[in-house]
Amino acid sequence: MSKKWLSYVGLICIIVMISSLVVGCGGKTATNSTDIKIGANIELTGSVANYGQQALSGLKLAVKEVNAAGGVHGKQVTLVVADNKSEPSEATNATTKLITQDKVVAIVGPAVSSNFLAAIQVAQDNKIPALTPTGTNDKITVENGKVRPYSFRSCFTDPFQGTVMATFAANSLKAKTAAIYIDSSSDYSKGLAEVFEKVFTQNGGKIVAKEAYLQKDSDFRAALTKLKAANAETIFIPGYYEEVGKIAKQAREMGINVPLLGTDGWTDSKLVEIAGVDALNNSYYSNHFSAQDTDPNVAKFVEAYKKEYGKEPNVFAALGYDAGLLMIDAIKRAGSADPQKIRDALEQTKNFQASTGILSLDANHNPVKTAFILERKNGVETFREKINP
Template identity: 65%
Template sequence: MRKKFMAIAMSTLLMAGALAGCGGGAKQEANEIKIGGNFELTGSVANYGKQAVNGIQLAIKQANAAGGINGKQIKLVMADNKSEAAEATNAITKLITQDKVVTVLGPATSSNTIATLQVSQDNKVPLITPTGTSEKITVDNGKTRPYAFRSCFIDPLQGTIMANFASNTLKAKTAAIYIDSSSDYSKGLAQSFESVFTKNGGQILGQEAFLQKDQDFKSTLTKIKAMNPDVVFLPAYYEEVGKIVKQAREMGMNMPFLGADGWDDAKVVEIAGAAPLNNTYFCSHFSSQDTDPNVVKFREAYKQEYNQEPGVFAALGYDAGLFLIDALKRANSTDPAKIRDALEQTKNLQLSTGMMTVDANHNPIKSVVVLEMKDGKQVFKEKIAPQL
């Protein structure tokens, strides 16, 4: 009887040990580190998500080929948030509670990223967005979110860069702002552009709004045309940008249109056409015309892997992968808290888009480029170094 009892007890202990091995976020298989990917693989901004994932997968493939992290291979577990905030929340919940990942990369857009933050912070699992630029992602009511990070610069910097470009390079005295009122990204950029442009002595003649997935913009464009601004600031994503610029040019609105990194996708040319995009400018994180050896190395590796030129979202996805891989090496642990600490301590890390140091608000200090569209091609205009 005693032997039977001991056998049952031992069986119970073994079962408990097996279940414990499938437990909390820091538990991993002995030979792998599970990382979550929460991206827009379908839906209105799927091109952003797919590019970012390409970049991340390349960084992980290179790291694994070089021996991984202390002999462990990195495994990327993907979830499609369908370009919707509610789906993004569902995706991160599954990745953390069911798939047991130690860090989550993504989403790509600001609104979708913001929708996932509470889950990340409550579970104390680091989140890195490659391309979410809203200031609210890393800072909440003046306090840095402890588990939120990014590998891209923030909206206030983009708005500042483009306001200064409008004032100093284009010599604009007046501007109109045309925002996507359903987008935190768009609203944040508009605020920073207006603040800096008016400080420069410029005048904002008015602001109009549209909603993502709108098709006909002529009513609000008519109001902007009547203002007769020197420039129009259009902080939006490529699908709406292409349609708006095309319709504006058809209405005889030939003034410069300005934007930010949401413009930076080849699809914008397919939607708007090459000629309508002439006399438009936007800022971004990366230029394929950059001759920096690190940019060239990344471009060649990406082209070899995917047989196409990388866009900015691919570059930032790659950077997010390098950012995390570097932190995993320095943390020497799969404990999310230790990974978080290592991310926070990142300094002078060489990425595809330049050198990066993480500031006190978990935002990267890095360079910005301004690009001009000419006959459907991006032309490098200016590069602005980071302010350290």
């Protein structure tokens, strides 16, 4: 063999080797890898870690079940978890990491509205669909009248919750007057209060007092004194369990015995630990799920969750589970792990069977689904009634 021919052969070998390396690198991209990577931007530490941890437990169960059934398009689903530490800035950083470093094709989370709102622009700039399991703020999916194209949710919205609780106060409790006590540092709390006041007054009721507190406050007696003096028939407290627990405890100690009303931010076992069993009697709040629901799909999920974790799921676990199944269902219907196709499939979701009921996503990327009213009786979360949209 001539030297010239050997040179040609050597050149061809080098080209083949380089091509192999390029293909090898390409094999690790989001759409061509041997698995399908979904990011979880979740509050694992910080002030609302209980919400995030529970949502993640449900999400992990959904992924486990899908993988055990053969995965999606012959591939296993890999969940890449990032802790946003319950902080908006960290939520933004977590989204950036999941997209640029981990190469996820979609993201579930963050759990709370403020963190999701901080992070969604990064997902949108990179054209990666993001789905919050529990963020209820209206601005998550619609801003200034325009739908955010890559933003979705699997829970109902704050306006729906506010409407539900105002209707419950007027129709079920027969209240004619109400007071409102909000967390003025929280868009979640302020938005709910606004809708509650609007609907309650439309139903013929009157708001006789409004007071505010800040997150991390611990002494609420001054404001509660004013609320007690207003002599309202019920008090609406749209907030999170840490402050709500202290408010309920101090309110009852001061002799405020009227019904206390809340929303899904109340949903955590720590609420009882903070407030005490007796303080939460005669309290009611809206929720997305009840383990006491007789729906067979609920029973199936509750049984699977108890088998996996040895305890009954709460609403955040149920919504995390639903978010995982909803995202995976979209990937299946998309026919690939291409983020744009996943986004399109999410937008077309109709009559999806979730653990919290059948849901369809409307034109604003919000689910049309049932709401539950729960009551605390001697510390136990009890199903009160169901309200359809």
